[in-house]
Amino acid sequence: TAAAVQELITPQVQISYTQHLINGKFVDAASGKTFPAYDPRSGEVIAYVAEGDAEDINRAVSAARKAFDEGPWPKMTAYERSRILLRFADLVEKHSNELAALETWNNGKPFEQALMSELPMFVRLFHYYAGWADKIHGLTVPGDGNYHIQVLHEPIGVAGQIIPWNFPLLMFAWKVGPALACGNTIVLKTAEQTPLTALYVAQLLHEAGLPPGVLNVVSGYGPTAGAPLVAHMDVDKLAFTGSTETGKVVLELAARSNLKPVTLELGGKSPFIVFDDADVDKAVELAHFALFFNQGQCCCAGSRTFVHERIYDEFLEKAKARAMRRIVGDPFKKGVEQGPQIDVEQFEKVLRYIRSGKESNATLECGGARIGSKGFFIEPTVFSNVKDDMLIAQDEIFGPVQSILKFKDIDEVIKRANETRYGLAAGVFTKNGDTANRMMRALKVGTVWINCFDVFDAAIPFGGYKMSGIGREKGIYSLNNYLQVKAVVSPLKNP
Numbered sequence: 332t333a334a335a336v337q338e339l340i341t342p343q344v345q346i347s348y349t350q351h352l353i354n355g356k357f358v359d360a361a362s363g364k365t366f367p368a369y370d371p372r373s374g375e376v377i378a379y380v381a382e383g384d385a386e387d388i389n390r391a392v393s394a395a396r397k398a399f400d401e402g403p404w405p406k407m408t409a410y411e412r413s414r415i416l417l418r419f420a421d422l423v424e425k426h427s428n429e430l431a432a433l434e435t436w437n438n439g440k441p442f443e444q445a446l447m448s449e450l451p452m453f454v455r456l457f458h459y460y461a462g463w464a465d466k467i468h469g470l471t472v473p474g475d476g477n478y479h480i481q482v483l484h485e486p487i488g489v490a491g492q493i494i495p496w497n498f499p500l501l502m503f504a505w506k507v508g509p510a511l512a513c514g515n516t517i518v519l520k521t522a523e524q525t526p527l528t529a530l531y532v533a534q535l536l537h538e539a540g541l542p543p544g545v546l547n548v549v550s551g552y553g554p555t556a557g558a559p560l561v562a563h564m565d566v567d568k569l570a571f572t573g574s575t576e577t578g579k580v581v582l583e584l585a586a587r588s589n590l591k592p593v594t595l596e597l598g599g600k601s602p603f604i605v606f607d608d609a610d611v612d613k614a615v616e617l618a619h620f621a622l623f624f625n626q627g628q629c630c631c632a633g634s635r636t637f638v639h640e641r642i643y644d645e646f647l648e649k650a651k652a653r654a655m656r657r658i659v660g661d662p663f664k665k666g667v668e669q670g671p672q673i674d675v676e677q678f679e680k681v682l683r684y685i686r687s688g689k690e691s692n693a694t695l696e697c698g699g700a701r702i703g704s705k706g707f708f709i710e711p712t713v714f715s716n717v718k719d720d721m722l723i724a725q726d727e728i729f730g731p732v733q734s735i736l737k738f739k740d741i742d743e744v745i746k747r748a749n750e751t752r753y754g755l756a757a758g759v760f761t762k763n764g765d766t767a768n769r770m771m772r773a774l775k776v777g778t779v780w781i782n783c784f785d786v787f788d789a790a791i792p793f794g795g796y797k798m799s800g801i802g803r804e805k806g807i808y809s810l811n812n813y814l815q816v817k818a819v820v821s822p823l824k825n826p
């Protein structure tokens with residue numbers, strides 16, 4: 332494998348945009364302050380970015396308000412809006428190389444993953460929502476009296492959107508695509524770890540013809556830039572993706588301000604369940620992917636690998652061997668499967684959970700330590716003999732740590748899989764149709780992947796049961812998040 336990773340893909344990118352984008356212009360923070368953006372391969376600063384606070388949020392919300400109330404965005408024809416979104420998608424496709432390089436530079440994910448999977452998905456999402464823009468319409472409904480009843484679907488107004496750092500571009504697309512297709516205006520707050528690619532694509536969106544003020548992007552920290560957006564009295568809707576802990580704060584702030592409706596996409600502790608009829612080699616590979624993809628930094632990561640006792644020993648040996656073969660290194664190198672964790676805080680948090688696993692007497696099969704002395708690289712780690720009440724089986728670790736648990740029968744595994752405060756996703760691996768049917772009904776989660784994992788089509792709704800969130804994103808479900816419903820009633824014969 333050493334040969335496979337030799338070639339370094341040189342990032343052809345420079346950082347051109349570091350200011351806020353408000354009302355179609357790049358501007359400094361009102362306070363003049365900046366904060367650092369890092370390269371997680373080394374921990375070195377790669378740019379200083381405008382640091383937003385309440386004043387920047389106020390300016391951005393005013394611009395979005397004006398663009399909504401006075402137009403032209405919501406007043407344009409839906410066809411014109413659709414064409415801008417399509418032109419934008421084409422521009423992103425043209426700039427895929429630079430964007431993927433910037434994403435990797437600031438986030439640490441493998442360049443090939445960003446370029447070959449995430450950029451095409453970004454483009455696909457905007458094509459999908461551009462397609463919806465001119466197909467959103469209300470209804471006329473029959474009533475009991477002699478009335479003409481119309482139900483209008485109107486844009487909701489100014490949308491506040493807060494996104495995390497694990498998929499900076501895709502989270503932008505999931506949120507901005509549907510909000511714009513429905514005719515809303517936006518203030519987007521990016522994650523403090525990854526402010527750069529959103530600014531780049533936002534600039535491309537303006538090049539594609541987006542009127543000023545329709546999308547405003549403010550960089551900054553959660554409590555100082557995120558919270559003022561959530562609490563703003565002139566923001567009509569809030570969409571948040573991040574941790575369950577912060578999601579609760581967001582919901583409370585929104586309720587205490589103007590009771591704006593909130594969509595939340597939060598944490599998870601998703602089971603990946605392997606039945607004894609499975610092809611073990613295939614199950615090992617998919618379970619490995621389900622957990623380790625994106626450095627284990629996925630809200631839907633298959634982080635509780637349940638394996639039937641009859642195949643447990645074989646599965647464990649092979650899962651360990653697969654983890655030890657995982658290629659960790661510079662994400663700009665070809666063939667690298669795993670880059671660094673996003674930052675020092677997450678890095679230390681993951682190492683704390685590894686210590687907790689050892690202390691609670693789970694068996695450390697492989698990994699468990701940092702790699703090198705620079706950047707935030709962690710060895711692919713596998714624990715066996717994991718019990719349901721251990722912290723590593725309960726909490727979201729958000730790192731390359733696989734926990735393998737043994738089960739005896741289907742009733743037991745259904746119960747244990749559901750015994751968590753989360754309910755984001757689940758994987759089921761079986762050749763038996765009856766088992767699959769039973770599992771898909773019994774699991775209390777927003778997505779069940781059967782004999783596959785992390786399949787994210789633009790049309791598939793995504794979101795959580797229980798403390799994994801409120802509402803759904805993607806597909807037609809996202810449209811409802813950004814539409815207000817108005818009933819209009821008039822007599823068939825006017826007096």
Ligand code: ADP
Pocket residue numbers: 493494495496520521522523551552553554556557558561572573574575577578580581
């Ligand atoms: P993580 O712990 O993975 O960084 P968070 O949920 O804290 O996840 O962060 C997700 C997003 O929420 C980021 O954009 C972050 O800046 C923002 N955020 C954090 N705290 C708050 C808050 N109190 N109010 C609003 N947004 C916040």
